Amino acid sequence: VISTPTKSPSSGDPVIGAAAELGIALLVVTARILSIPLGKAPVDVIVILSIYWAISVRYRRSKSWVWMTAGTMAYLLLIYLVPQCRLGYQLLLGSAD
Amino acid sequence: MGILYAVIANAASIQVALLISRKMRPGPASVDLLTVALVRMAFISVTILMSGILGVLQSHWIAAFSALVSATILMLDKESRRLPKFAIPIPRITAILLIVVFARLVAQAWFFAPYDADALSYHLPKVAEWVRTGGFSREMGVDTHVTLPAGFELIETWWVVFFHHDVLIELAGVEFLVIAFLGMLSLASSMGLTERGAFIAAMAYILTPGLQVQATSGLNDSAVAALFLAASALLFAGGPVGLVVLAVGLGLGMKPTFGFAFLGLLPFAFGRWLRDRVRLQISWATVTVSLAAVVTGTFWYLRNLLWYGNPVHPVTAEGLGGPYALQGWPQLGSLFRNIPSLISRIYDRTGAFDAVLTDVSGWGCVAFACGLVASIEFVRSHVPFRWLLASFGLALLSTLTFVGHDHWFTRFTLFFPAVLCIAAGGLAERHFLIQGILAIGCLQAFLLTMTPVHLTGKAIQELIRQPWRERSMAGRYEMSSSADVVGYSSDIRSRPYLLYRPDYSCRVVYLRSRSADDLVEEIHRHKLHLIFALHQTYQGREALQTCLKSGHLRRLSGHLYSVP
Numbered sequence: 336v337i338s339t340p341t342k343s344p345s346s347g348d349p350v351i352g353a354a355a356e357l358g359i360a361l362l363v364v365t366a367r368i369l370s371i372p373l374g375k376a377p378v379d380v381i382v383i384l385s386i387y388w389a390i391s392v393r394y395r396r397s398k399s400w401v402w403m404t405a406g407t408m409a410y411l412l413l414i415y416l417v418p419q420c421r422l423g424y425q426l427l428l429g430s431a432d
Numbered sequence: 433m434g435i436l437y438a439v440i441a442n443a444a445s446i447q448v449a450l451l452i453s454r455k456m457r458p459g460p461a462s463v464d465l466l467t468v469a470l471v472r473m474a475f476i477s478v479t480i481l482m483s484g485i486l487g488v489l490q491s492h493w494i495a496a497f498s499a500l501v502s503a504t505i506l507m508l509d510k511e512s513r514r515l516p517k518f519a520i521p522i523p524r525i526t527a528i529l530l531i532v533v534f535a536r537l538v539a540q541a542w543f544f545a546p547y548d549a550d551a552l553s554y555h556l557p558k559v560a561e562w563v564r565t566g567g568f569s570r571e572m573g574v575d576t577h578v579t580l581p582a583g584f585e586l587i588e589t590w591w592v593v594f595f596h597h598d599v600l601i602e603l604a605g606v607e608f609l610v611i612a613f614l615g616m617l618s619l620a621s622s623m624g625l626t627e628r629g630a631f632i633a634a635m636a637y638i639l640t641p642g643l644q645v646q647a648t649s650g651l652n653d654s655a656v657a658a659l660f661l662a663a664s665a666l667l668f669a670g671g672p673v674g675l676v677v678l679a680v681g682l683g684l685g686m687k688p689t690f691g692f693a694f695l696g697l698l699p700f701a702f703g704r705w706l707r708d709r710v711r712l713q714i715s716w717a718t719v720t721v722s723l724a725a726v727v728t729g730t731f732w733y734l735r736n737l738l739w740y741g742n743p744v745h746p747v748t749a750e751g752l753g754g755p756y757a758l759q760g761w762p763q764l765g766s767l768f769r770n771i772p773s774l775i776s777r778i779y780d781r782t783g784a785f786d787a788v789l790t791d792v793s794g795w796g797c798v799a800f801a802c803g804l805v806a807s808i809e810f811v812r813s814h815v816p817f818r819w820l821l822a823s824f825g826l827a828l829l830s831t832l833t834f835v836g837h838d839h840w841f842t843r844f845t846l847f848f849p850a851v852l853c854i855a856a857g858g859l860a861e862r863h864f865l866i867q868g869i870l871a872i873g874c875l876q877a878f879l880l881t882m883t884p885v886h887l888t889g890k891a892i893q894e895l896i897r898q899p900w901r902e903r904s905m906a907g908r909y910e911m912s913s914s915a916d917v918v919g920y921s922s923d924i925r926s927r928p929y930l931l932y933r934p935d936y937s938c939r940v941v942y943l944r945s946r947s948a949d950d951l952v953e954e955i956h957r958h959k960l961h962l963i964f965a966l967h968q969t970y971q972g973r974e975a976l977q978t979c980l981k982s983g984h985l986r987r988l989s990g991h992l993y994s995v996p
Contacts, residue, residue, distance in 0.1 A: 377775045380804070388808050404805060405865040411801035412869055416876060418781040419797075 379414065383407060437495035438594035444498035445475045447505050450516050455717035456672050462617040462630070463669050466662055469611045470678055473587065474724040477682065480586040480593075481731060487567035491594045526631040530613075533638065533878070537609065540648045540883075541602035543896055545903045545934065547886050548787040551650030552905075552927035554578045556601075557940070559589050560932040563596065564939065570739075573928055574920070574942050576756060579745050581732035583685030584652035597935045599900050605647035608655035612850075613638050615661035620854045622668040623816050626861055632870065633857025636802075639874045640853070641785045642794020642846045644881040649787035656690045657846035659683035660827070663694065664847075667701050668820065670708065674718035674725075676701070681725025685732060688744065689844045692834035696827025700819060751836070755924070759836035767829065769837035777842055784885035788840040795849040797873035802859070802866065803852025810855040817855065824851040906930040910990025911964060919943050919955060919963035921976075926966045926991070946971050948978035955984070955995055966991045 387407045391400065449471035453464055479497065483489040505512050522530070546556055554575035561569045562585075572578040587604040616634035625633060637643070646654035663679035665671070683690030733743035744760075746752055751760035759766060774793060778800055782791040810817040828848050835841045860867045883892050895903055906912040911930040920928045921943040931940045941958045945951040946969075955963060963985070967973045979985040985993040 377778070380778075384804060384808065387805060391808070401863050401865060404809065404859070405863070405869060407805045408801050408866065408869045411804065412797060412873060415779060415781075415797050415800050416872075418779070419876065419880060 380411065383410065434491055434595040437491040440495045440502070441479075441498040441590075441594065444502045445472045445479075447502055447512060448472070448475045451505055451509060451512055452717045452721060454511065454516075455715060456675065456721075459669055459671055460618070460621065462614060462621055463666065463671055466611065466614040466618055466665060467671075467675055469607075469614055470662055470675065470682070471721065471724075473607070473611070473682055474678055474721060474728060476590045477583060477586045477685065477728045478724050480589050481727065484562055484568035484589075489562055489566050489568075489589070489593060491596070494593065521627060523628055523631055526628075526635060529635055533635075534606070534610075536878075536882075537606045537644075537647060538603070541600060541606055542900070543892070543903075544602055544648050544887060545895055545898075545905050546598065546601060546650045546929060547884075547891075547905050548649045548651055549925050549927060550577075550788060552929040553925040554580075555582075555585055555650055555652070556588070556598075556929040557932075558582055559585050559592060559598075559601075560929055560936055560940070562589055563592055564932070564936050571942065574922065574944060575925060576746055576752065576754060577758075579736055579740065581685055581687060583682060583687075583728060583732070584655050586685075586728075587655075588650065597901070599903065599934065601650065602648040605649065605651075605654060608658040609638050609643065609647045611662055612643065612654070612658035615658065615665040616850060616853070618665035618669050619661065619820070619850065620857055622665070623820060623854055623858065624814065625854065625858050629857045629861030631857075632860050632867070633854045636798045636856055636870060636874055637850050637853040639796070639877045639881075640794065640799065640846065640849045641780070641796045641877050641881050642789050642792075642843065642849075644877065645785045645787055645789075645794070645884045646843065646846070649884065651787050651843075652686050653689070653843040653846055656683060656687050656693075656844075657850075659686065660690060660693050660847040661850055664697060664820075664823070664850075667697060667704065668816070670704070672718065674721045678721045678725040681727075681729030684730075685728040689831065689835065692831045692844070693827040693847055695830040696825070697823050699826065700823045757836060757838070759834065762830075762833045763836075764833065766836055767833040770832040770835070770841055773837060774832070774842060774845065784888070785881060786885045789843045790839050793842045794846065795852075796877045798856055798870055798877065799849035799852040801873055802856035802870050803849065806855035806859045806866075807852055810858060814858075817858075820854070821851055824848055902934065904930060904934050906933070910992065913938070913962055913992065915962045917941060917958070917960060917962075919958065919960040919965075921945070921951065921963060921965040921972075922967060923972045924966065924968045926964070928964070931964060946975060948975040948982070948984075951975050951979060952982075952984045961995050962988075963993050963995065964991055965993055 387403070391403060446468070449468040452471045453467040456467060479494060480489065483494055546552055554573060554577040557573040557575075558578065561571055561573075584604065587607065588601050591600045591603050592598050613634050616637045617630050620630035620633040621627075643654045643657065659679050659682050663676055663683065666676045666679060680694060683694065736745040737743045739745075742748065747758050747760050749760050752758040777791060777793040778795055780792040780794065780796065785792060785794060807821065811821060824847070828845055831844050832841070835844050856870055860870045887895070891905075891908060894908065895905070898904070909927055909930060911927065913931070915938060917939045918931045919941045920931060922928070928940055928942070932938050941960060943951060943954050943963065945954045965976050967976055976985070980987065983996060986996055988994050
């Protein structure tokens with residue numbers, strides 16, 4: 336059976352992981368707004384995943400791990416969903432027929 | 433009578449599958465069910481193959497053979513008279529979701545008519561010719577790809593031959609989605625996921641947009657992905673070698689791309705063989721499934737070798753040129769072009785999903801958002817997952833090396849999201865928050881694959897409005913006619929399948945002449961009164977113009993011409 340980190344004893348500040356991840360997300364979004372390569376696909380995902388990897392090594396056994404993981408997933412979900420929803424809306428209107 | 437024949441034949445296929453599954457005793461319930469689904473596919477493939485070769489590809493012959501098989505099993509095997517039991521406790525919510533997903537697939541199969549250009553140009557014309565002539569015919573159409581392996585077309589033929597109508601033809605693809613689901617259940621269980629986690633992973637995978645759109649398109653790439661998963665599941669679960677061979681045979685009979693991916697699994701398979709010192713248990717069940725694997729896996733290559741002197745005709749070592757190019761040999765250059773392209777397409781933002789996944793990966797939101805992050809965690813914490821990821825990674829690299837770089841190569845990689853969905857399912861089973869994100873991803877995939885891009889707007893409305901007996905895309909492409917015979921002359925993919933009509937009541941004569949004189953002679957030789965002509969090359973267009981000027985042809989509508 337797979338052991339996931341939440342079962343492990345807590346050590347470290349639960350807020351730090353989530354705050355760090357939020358910081359990275361903001362950094363990437365800012366980079367995208369300013370058209371810096373860091374915010375462009377696929378660099379943004381590579382950066383996000385690399386930093387998640389690095390941070391989750393340190394905070395794997397903390398309570399913030401789930402929040403950090405869910406935060407990273409939610410961020411990726413957003414950058415996937417927004418253009419898709421726009422496209423879906425166009426299809427719904429029939430303009431992409 | 434067609435419905436009765438279909439019931440008899442399908443009952444026999446399930447009976448054979450249950451019998452062999454029981455004799456082979458492959459393992460846990462999910463592997464048992466996977467075995468049943470695979471053996472049923474093998475029974476269908478071999479039955480259609482043999483009927484086609486013997487020229488008895490007709491519903492009554494297939495039903496008679498199936499009834500004979502059923503009766504023999506019932507007489508010789510007492511256990512077959514009892515209803516089988518499979519102990520898979522499906523969580524209630526998952527069961528409801530499964531019903532919703534498969535009900536939608538069945539509705540799509542009912543309301544969609546074959547629409548994809550590739551399917552209409554070189555996959556389905558074969559099915560139409562076989563069903564019309566009651567056997568395998570040398571005439572398969574004029575497309576360059578008609579001679580490629582047609583294992584998937586065998587299953588499509590099964591869904592067509594009893595009704596002599598194509599209204600249920602898309603169910604062939606849906607069947608393979610069931611195999612993909614069962615393969616995922618088994619594979620996820622082998623990775624240590626609980627039943628709940630395995631169901632989440634399997635559910636997330638079959639909602640992968642690429643798979644969903646492909647399943648009802650008449651194309652075979654989702655079937656290849658499903659068989660690859662089945663082979664992987666059997667290997668990782670330590671299933672009987674005969675069954676692994678069966679999955680490989682069925683896969684190779686579908687498309688060579690299965691072989692490209694399977695190369696990635698070979699190191700693991702070899703390692704397992706060395707570690708466990710697997711012994712072949714020779715039984716009649718093993719021999720039967722192995723024979724079925726050999727027949728289905730080699731038939732098309734042997735036929736091409738006999739007819740054209742090349743097992744993969746028309747592809748040579750140099751590949752196949754022209755507008756629909758195919759690579760003939762693995763090339764590192766392709767790998768280096770395909771990898772960055774795949775990474776950029778993983779966002780699926782270039783366009784809506786179509787059956788051939790033009791410029792998108794079709795991997796979907798769950799694999800992208802949840803799978804990538806979850807894989808990082810799983811790679812760290814779980815050794816079997818490392819093996820799985822390495823094997824699938826190798827399979828992905830192998831596939832990307834073998835296939836050329838074009839707008840559609842990502843459809844050959846539809847097996848890879850499975851490994852990402854397993855990781856996502858593994859985390860979601862423990863954490864409610866992650867479950868919520870995964871559910872949003874699944875919902876998005878479900879909503880965006882209601883109709884593929886080619887069937888949005890007016891197209892789907894037109895299809896729904898048509899009576900099921902006449903449901904076809906022919907009207908949309910101005911290919912409708914009431915003629916009994918239509919000539920077809922084209923040097924590009926022009927969807928000749930639409931000319932056959934849904935009940936295959938029209939005969940299509942493929943015209944291969946390229947000069948005006950030869951074309952006129954061919955038209956008169958076949959006593960044609962109506963032809964469909966669409967040419968892209970200068971020579972073809974010139975011949976058509978000459979025929980029009982000389983009064984041998986008269987334009988009707990679109991690309992239909994009458995012969996005065």
